[in-house]
Amino acid sequence: MRAFQAELSKLFSLPGIWLAVLIGAVAPAVIAALDAIAEKEAIIAGVSTRLPEMGYSGLGLGVQGVIILGVLAVSSEYVAESSETGGGQQMTTSLTAVSSRLHFLLAKAGAVTVISILLSMVAILTTVSATHLILGEYTPAFEGSRLAGAVCYWTFTALLAFGMTLLTRNGIIPLAVLIINSSVVSFSVLLHKVTKLAFYLPDRAGFEMFMFTSGSAHTPGTGSLFESYLTPLTGGLVMFAWVAVLLMLAAIVFRRRDVAA
Amino acid sequence: MRISSGRRITPILGAELDKFRTLPLIRLTLTVTFILNIALTAAFTSVSLQETTGTQNTLNTGLASMGYLQAGFIILGILATCSEYTGGQIRTTLTAMPWRGVQISAKMLALAMITIPAAFIMAASGVLYAFIMLGDTALMTEIGTVIQTLAGATGYLTLTALLSAAVGAILRRTTPAVVVLLGYYFIVSPLTRDWLPGYLPDKAGYYMYTPPSVDAGNILTPMEGTGVAMLWTLSLMAAAILLYRRRDA
Numbered sequence: 001m002r003a004f005q006a007e008l009s010k011l012f013s014l015p016g017i018w019l020a021v022l023i024g025a026v027a028p029a030v031i032a033a034l035d036a037i038a039e040k041e042a043i044i045a046g047v048s049t050r051l052p053e054m055g056y057s058g059l060g061l062g063v064q065g066v067i068i069l070g071v072l073a074v075s076s077e078y079v080a081e082s083s084e085t086g087g088g089q090q091m092t093t094s095l096t097a098v099s100s101r102l103h104f105l106l107a108k109a110g111a112v113t114v115i116s117i118l119l120s121m122v123a124i125l126t127t128v129s130a131t132h133l134i135l136g137e138y139t140p141a142f143e144g145s146r147l148a149g150a151v152c153y154w155t156f157t158a159l160l161a162f163g164m165t166l167l168t169r170n171g172i173i174p175l176a177v178l179i180i181n182s183s184v185v186s187f188s189v190l191l192h193k194v195t196k197l198a199f200y201l202p203d204r205a206g207f208e209m210f211m212f213t214s215g216s217a218h219t220p221g222t223g224s225l226f227e228s229y230l231t232p233l234t235g236g237l238v239m240f241a242w243v244a245v246l247l248m249l250a251a252i253v254f255r256r257r258d259v260a261a
Numbered sequence: 262m263r264i265s266s267g268r269r270i271t272p273i274l275g276a277e278l279d280k281f282r283t284l285p286l287i288r289l290t291l292t293v294t295f296i297l298n299i300a301l302t303a304a305f306t307s308v309s310l311q312e313t314t315g316t317q318n319t320l321n322t323g324l325a326s327m328g329y330l331q332a333g334f335i336i337l338g339i340l341a342t343c344s345e346y347t348g349g350q351i352r353t354t355l356t357a358m359p360w361r362g363v364q365i366s367a368k369m370l371a372l373a374m375i376t377i378p379a380a381f382i383m384a385a386s387g388v389l390y391a392f393i394m395l396g397d398t399a400l401m402t403e404i405g406t407v408i409q410t411l412a413g414a415t416g417y418l419t420l421t422a423l424l425s426a427a428v429g430a431i432l433r434r435t436t437p438a439v440v441v442l443l444g445y446y447f448i449v450s451p452l453t454r455d456w457l458p459g460y461l462p463d464k465a466g467y468y469m470y471t472p473p474s475v476d477a478g479n480i481l482t483p484m485e486g487t488g489v490a491m492l493w494t495l496s497l498m499a500a501a502i503l504l505y506r507r508r509d510a
Contacts, residue, residue, distance in 0.1 A: 016436060023440075027448070034452055064448060068440060075436070080348050087348060172286070172336060175439050180332055183447035190301070193308045 003098045003107035007073075010094075011111055016072045024065020024119045029126040032058025036134040043138050054140055055131040056210055059123065059150045063157045066116045067178045070161030073112050075171030091259050101255050105166075109247065112162050113155055120154035145232070149209030152236055156206055156243045157182075163246035166254055199229040202242040208235025270367060273358050277371035286340050291379055294333025295386075301326035302387040306394045319395055320410055323388030324470060327414060330383060331463075334376060334418045335442050338425025341372045342501075343435040351510045361506045365430065369498060372426055373419055380418035384411050384470075413469035413483055420494045424462060427497040431504055465489035 011017050032055045039054060077091040098104040124147055132139050157178070164174035181187055181203055191198035198204060208230045230238065281287050305325040342365075345351040358364040388411065429438045450463050468486030481489065 019437070019440070031452060034456070061448070061452070064440070064444060072436065171436050172439055175436065176332055176336055176443060179440070179443045180329065180447050183451060190304055190308070193311070194304050
């Protein structure tokens with residue numbers, strides 16, 4: 001428990017985390033607002049097809065905040081001090097204080113999980129209000145189960161970033177991969193045209209948890225990105241499986257590897 | 262000690278090139294970018310082969326991965342300047358080369374000397390792959406257009422790398438620079454396509470490698486696009502040099 005508190009205190013004292021919190025709270029609301037502005041005209045004209053997605057598109061594409069959170073939580077430990085002050089890494093100190101690597105990892109993953117759950121709730125709050133503000137009376141009802149799916153998606157994404165950084169010990173690669181992949185031109189968009197297996201990629205499977213309503217069930221297999229392929233529960237389980245496998249792998253590597261980067 | 266600037270520049274350029282040559286992350290970035298680019302081009306080509314309607318354009322298919330390819334060059338540019346600030350290498354650099362303006366300009370020049378061949382090889386290999394795979398089914402493009410487009414793509418990637426290096430020199434920290442640039446190029450820019458004017462660096466640069474004949478809706482000609490993108494890069498580089506000269510290292 002004390003290790004967990006220590007990890008929380010470490011995270012909150014990183015300036016980058018506050019940037020992540022700011023982005024996490026603002027980005028989905030802005031994306032949802034832009035999307036809603038574009039959609040409002042279609043609604044008024046009566047040709048809207050994407051009404052059930054309103055707001056959720058922001059939550060789906062605005063995950064950069066938790067990506068930064070997950071990456072920084074690990075990469076900050078591996079940043080080497082300047083050679084003039086000994087060139088040490090925070091990781092050495094952390095593992096001296098908490099010598100069980102598994103405990104250290106659990107505490108850190110716990111801290112990341114807690115912060116990303118809180119952050120996703122803030123994001124839902126801002127996104128829902130932004131959507132209400134712009135769409136007014138047209139706003140669709142936000143269902144609790146889908147919002148819970150969005151919270152899961154954010155937390156899993158943060159843990160994916162956490163696990164990837166633990167393997168690479170450097171923030172650049174996971175940041176680049178995950179930020180590019182969270183954009184509208186993600187790899188899964190491209191790959192689902194090549195193979196149906198792309199629907200089982202973590203981000204695409206995670207989308208199933210909240211992007212689609214049961215009412216908007218399309219004919220499966222047509223292969224469009226914004227069409228449901230798995231049920232929300234399966235999608236969540238698939239993404240959870242990715243997270244679990246990645247974290248297990250990262251934990252094994254982390255336990256066996258020398259501290260030095 | 263007074264040394265004429267002409268005799269200064271060659272050893273400084275050599276030193277900067279040496280740094281790039283020996284940085285493992287630069288090498289890793291280039292290799293990974295190359296491999297990923299080929300893999301993505303393969304994916305785009307196979308998508309293009311599945312689409313039976315209409316004729317495919319080898320050039321468009323080969324360069325379809327440009328959107329992703331630029332990420333590698335953004336990271337390359339950031340690494341070039343931000344690597345100085347990890348572990349205090351900057352103080353060694355400035356002790357050896359106290360002429361800050363010359364030093365950072367030489368760094369940019371060295372970066373361009375690396376990115377131009379790298380960008381050309383990557384863009385050309387993508388087009389070549391598409392050419393081999395699509396074969397006869399594709400629409401034949403004149404060799405002149407191919408060369409023009411490849412030159413545009415190379416220029417765009419180099420300008421992007423230089424722009425990223427300038428932003429990296431201004432921010433001096435790798436992670437914020439990566440977040441800001443990738444966030445802009447991949448999140449902000451695609452989402453605000455309809456709201457922002459076409460004079461931002463990535464949109465202007467897009468016209469550098471888009472064959473003008475593809476759609477009539479091109480706002481800028483390749484030359485105009487090059488000019489606008491170059492203006493962005495040069496002004497950011499000027500800002501970076503100015504700040505670098507004035508700021509505590």
